[in-house]
Amino acid sequence: MNGTESTSSTEAEKKFYEGGLKFSCMQCSFCCRGFPGVVLMDNKDLERFAKWAEVTVEQFIQMYCRWVESDDGFEYLSLREKRNMECIFWNKGCEAYEARPVQCRTYPFWTKILEDQNAWNEESKTCPGINSGKIHTAEEIETELAKYQSRNPIKRKK
Numbered sequence: 001m002n003g004t005e006s007t008s009s010t011e012a013e014k015k016f017y018e019g020g021l022k023f024s025c026m027q028c029s030f031c032c033r034g035f036p037g038v039v040l041m042d043n044k045d046l047e048r049f050a051k052w053a054e055v056t057v058e059q060f061i062q063m064y065c066r067w068v069e070s071d072d073g074f075e076y077l078s079l080r081e082k083r084n085m086e087c088i089f090w091n092k093g094c095e096a097y098e099a100r101p102v103q104c105r106t107y108p109f110w111t112k113i114l115e116d117q118n119a120w121n122e123e124s125k126t127c128p129g130i131n132s133g134k135i136h137t138a139e140e141i142e143t144e145l146a147k148y149q150s151r152n153p154i155k156r157k158k
């Protein structure tokens with residue numbers, strides 16, 4: 001392998017967010033309302049939520065969750081939405097902010113959004129906080145991404 005190949009392969013491996021990315025939540029709430037969304041939860045999310053709501057896990061599922069069909073043969077547990085498509089916990093702000101699931105906590109540092117610069121730019125069309133405000137270093141971004149990827153969404157056979 002010559003020097004040129006080595007450099008170009010290193011370039012190819014470089015993440016587009018190597019120099020960090022700007023993001024600050026603008027409190028626009030667009031990610032919590034206005035269009036259908038799926039907020040997946042794992043067992044830790046569920047336990048934290050149930051404790052916060054002072055109900056059992058089973059009660060929490062019954063009161064605040066729905067099962068969402070997926071084409072992989074499973075149904076996934078998600079927070080419910082109101083008729084107007086707002087998250088069940090949206091009320092001029094997130095009523096469950098301290099208990100919100102990892103999916104909400106790690107936005108926008110999700111696998112698909114960090115796929116490449118195009119995916120990041122595409123997401124910025126729906127989120128005014130992307131590309132503005134605080135700079136997150138590549139290390140911080142990968143920490144959030146790792147939290148997002150380590151979730152084990154609750155699912156059941158259809």
Ligand code: SF4
Nearest residue numbers: 032087089090094104
């Ligand atoms: S739990 Fe809170 S942060 Fe997450 S979608 Fe619902 S309202 Fe938004």
